[in-house]
Amino acid sequence: MSSPTPEPAATAPLAEPPAPRPPSRRRRWLGSLAALLLVLALGGGAWYLIKRSGEPVAGRGGFGAPGSTVGHAVARRAELPVTIDALGTVTPLATITLKPQVGGVLTEVLYTEGQTVTKGQLLARIDPRPYEQALMQAQGTRVRDEAQLEAARVTLARYRTLLTQDSIARQDVDTQAALVKQLEGTVVTDRAAEAAARLNVEYTRITAPVAGKIGLRTVDPGNTVTANASTGIAVITQMNPIDVQFAVPQDRLPDIQAQLAKGVALPVKALDRTRSTTLDTGGFSTLDNVVDTSTGTIKGKARFANAQTTLFPSQFVNVQMTLRTLSAIVVPVTAVRTGPTGSYVYVINEDRTVTMRPVKRGESTVELAAITEGLEPGEKVVTEGGDRLKDGAQVLLQGDKPAAGPRQGASGPRGPRGEGRRRQAPPQ
Structure with a gap:
């Protein structure tokens, strides 16, 4: 008899993976503490940067910084010439x-x-x-x-x-x-x-x-x-006298005609390329009979004696024609700024703070501007450095003694941080 076939051994069941152990209370506490410290560090850094940017820094020209040295001028009443500036060409009377x-x-x-x-x-x-x-x-x-x-x-x-x-x-x-x-x-x-x-x-x-x-x-x-x-x-080429032909904006045509109707002689200056030297002085002669539609200007002509032969035919010169003079409060052109609400100036107060004051601008020349409203004679206005200012800022004028540095205690502009840097370590 054949021996009985042995039965296969039963397969042992697979072992299940051990269940994850719940984190301990200490680990959860340490993680929360680390997150809290990170949030505090980020918040403290942001606060420090904001605080530092808002503090005045001496010598850096920040907003309202006492070390911001600005140029200034005094508003005054003067006779302001109303002029027309143009580019002209010297033309001889006969060639x-x-x-x-x-x-x-x-x-x-x-x-x-x-x-x-x-x-x-x-x-x-x-x-x-x-x-x-x-x-x-x-x-x-x-x-x-x-x-x-x-x-x-x-x-x-x-x-x-x-x-x-x-x-x-x-x-x-x-x-x-x-x-x-x-x-x-x-x-x-x-x-x-x-x-x-x-x-x-x-x-x-x-x-x-x-x-x-x-x-x-x-x-x-x-x-x-x-x-x-x-x-x-x-x-x-005839040199004496000689004419200068230039273009006048059509908006100025009524002013010129009004002065000519009164019989007023309109003086005209011929300036060099840099407008620093007057080549000759003459008088307005006549206007053309038609406006150039492509440029919106009308041709004018002025006559000069040219005794010193400073004007040469076909030479380009800067022409300045004076229409009239008016009495007004004037400031340098650089003192008047333009904002969303119109023109304004920075007025310097006695305590060396500035006040942004709206003004109404009138006629102007290359250097001076007339102020019809908003300013009184004798007031100081900022002419240079106004881009670094805001209303109420502290300024220094040229010739003023600079403010104290950061090493003069808590009252200095950087006192709190200065004290922190000078604080000695506690004794061991």
């Missing part, structure tokens, strides 16, 4: 190109390039001999025709005498009278030809039509020139 009226050989040039010439001054000569010969020929023709005319008049007088004696036909008298008229016309033509020939002789002498400054020479002596050549031999 003339010297062109020969007759052709020929240029024999002489009697000027120096860049020379100031006077009206009527001889500048160059063209060979006059061909024109002198033409003049003599015209004179000879005139003399011959005048002699024929005189003979015809004598004959006419004789015919009229014979006609009264009934010794000649009237037809002969009329024919002789017509001949006299014909010869008179011929003589008139001869005289015109002689005058034209004499004029050509004068054209061989090139003179200055106006006084001014002559430019560079374009033709040298010995060259043949032609009548009315496009280039000419030189250019004369």
